[in-house]
Amino acid sequence: MTRFALTLEFDGTPFFGLQRQKDGPSVQQSVEEAAFRILGEDVRLHSAGRTDTGVHALAMRSHMDIAKDIAPFRLMEALNAHLRPDPIAVTHCEIVPEDWHARFACTGRSYVYRIANRRAPLTLEKDRLWQVGTPLDHEAMHRAAQALVGLHDFTTFRSVHCQSDSPVKTLDRLDVEREGEEVRIHAAARSFLHHQVRSMVGCLALVGMGRWREEQVAEALEAKDRQALGLNAPPHGLYFVEATYPDDA
Amino acid sequence: MTRFALTLEFDGTPFFGLQRQKDGPSVQQSVEEAAFRILGEDVRLHSAGRTDTGVHALAMRSHMDIAKDIAPFRLMEALNAHLRPDPIAVTHCEIVPEDWHARFACTGRSYVYRIANRRAPLTLEKDRLWQVGTPLDHEAMHRAAQALVGLHDFTTFRSVHCQSDSPVKTLDRLDVEREGEEVRIHAAARSFLHHQVRSMVGCLALVGMGRWREEQVAEALEAKDRQALGLNAPPHGLYFVEATYPDDA
Structure with missing residues (x-):
């Protein structure tokens, strides 16, 4: 083989x-x-x-x-x-080599979540971004996101269907940037819980809309309770970007 | 009204x-x-x-x-x-104002043509770019394109169905650039003939593939003959980008 x-x-x-x-x-x-x-x-x-x-x-x-x-x-x-x-x-x-394994040898995974921050419906990028009509304060979103970076119990941001042994993960990066009407959230970690990125993005969007104070993201994390989740962002804005391996050049 | x-x-x-x-x-x-x-x-x-x-x-x-x-x-x-x-x-x-007219007051039109220069079929951008599997020399394309800039008789690059009174037009810009696997051709003029952008892109693609010498683009223009056209690029890579007006801020 x-x-x-x-x-x-x-x-x-x-x-x-x-x-x-x-x-x-x-x-x-x-x-x-x-x-x-x-x-x-x-x-x-x-x-x-x-x-x-x-x-x-x-x-x-x-x-x-x-x-x-x-x-x-x-x-x-x-x-x-x-x-x-x-x-x-x-x-x-x-x-x-036969001992290379796409899943078990993978030491880093990254995602990007794309938001179209505009009132008009999407045409060319339908099903490619989450359309949010309310103006988003991406700088507030980025500041709030930093509370999630590091080693944490992400129970709040975990689907009830998650099969991971532990809710404790290390999030390496959660950056929010804007380019014109598009807001992008970049997430990187060794591994993620089920729905973790979409759950984090949902809460950050609430901050961006002014419906959550920035501190509420940290409070939701601290709660370690799925009920503390503000919003799960829809799937069609999420992209698996890349997987990294120790033997990558 | x-x-x-x-x-x-x-x-x-x-x-x-x-x-x-x-x-x-x-x-x-x-x-x-x-x-x-x-x-x-x-x-x-x-x-x-x-x-x-x-x-x-x-x-x-x-x-x-x-x-x-x-x-x-x-x-x-x-x-x-x-x-x-x-x-x-x-x-x-x-x-x-009532005397503003989207068509007759317009003094500049620009298009971009997007080519996915890769062998793999398109997935997320299906129907959004022309897929060309042969590696394209975008620098040769850009050089060849400059022969078309300026005031010319564009008969070679005009559809038989074109309703314009004259084949003589001034092309203000025809730039070819690459970003990763994507090659983009930017075209700007006061107005264009029917199929002009797609016809110009088709010939430039032949240069990029090495099937035409760079000089053949100028020769095709000089021929003032639709039969001299190398290739009409498909429509789905073409985007109308913007229209400009004298009273634009």
Whole structure:
């Protein structure tokens, strides 16, 4: 068996998330079925992260083991051909050592959350950003966000469906910036809880709208209680940006 | 009658262009019908430019005359509500003098053409860029483009359906730049011929791929013959960016 590392870009809109689901289409199912049609083998896709319905990926890292002899470039081209018309693209493919694991070897994950801060509905970027009509004070959002950076019990920002053993995580970065009418929140950590980014973004948006004092974000964290959550931001503004590994150049 | 200037953003994918067509949906028809539902008046939308099927707009400038008394902000909000689910948004609305005309007063129009220079199919930006798998030499494209800047007979770059009185136009700008895997071509002029931007981009792409020498762009221009055209780039990479007026601040 040869292990192939893949980089995947996808539009999450038509999928019930990255991982296989009993009740609807998933990125994993599409990629595994495309691989079966090419190779005649049952392959299993392992990925750095899980994503929810509607969440996008710019560069998800995944791997799969293949018995058949095939060059990485040919595999990538064949997958891209067989994935049509699903909005999934393989943007990179290479052979990696057998002990490289897309999920377990991953030591850093980053996301960006995009908000269109405007009253007009979205056209060209529909399903790509969360539209917020109320003017957002992005500087207040950035200041409030810093209370979440570091080692904390993120119970408040964790879905009831979260399968993580512990709610304690280290958040490395939570930066808020504005470019014109777009507000972007950048989050990075070794790993995240289920719904953590969307939950943090939701509370920061309340600060930006002036509905929460800046200090309420820290208070919500301290509460360690899901009931203290202000708002869970919708999935379609969220992008998995990249996964990093100790052996990355 | 009061004249309202509108700024429109739209995804051109589902439309047969901006202007009304006998045989399919258009941006103009959608906006006029939304206005009728709001005002109970037949209004006529006049716009700075025409766009083809699949061509997008970031900030088209238009106007319409309305008898009913309505505030610009209320008109904008009502249009945006009634335009759903069509991918058209009114991003600005104001009252202008009766002699202001979106088309005839316009003294500058600019477009951007976006190319995704990569082998992988597009996912999040499907129908938003032209995908070109062959590596493009954007510097050669930029050099070749400069032969088209200035006052020329653009017959080679003009659709057979063009309704302009003359093929002679002054092209103010044709710049090619790269940002990562995206190559962008910026074009500006007082006015353009039908298909001019897409025809120029098509020839520049041939230069970028190495299929045309840089000088062939100037030779095609000199030929003043549609048969000398190398390639008409597809519509979905083209965006109307802005229209300028002498009285703009």
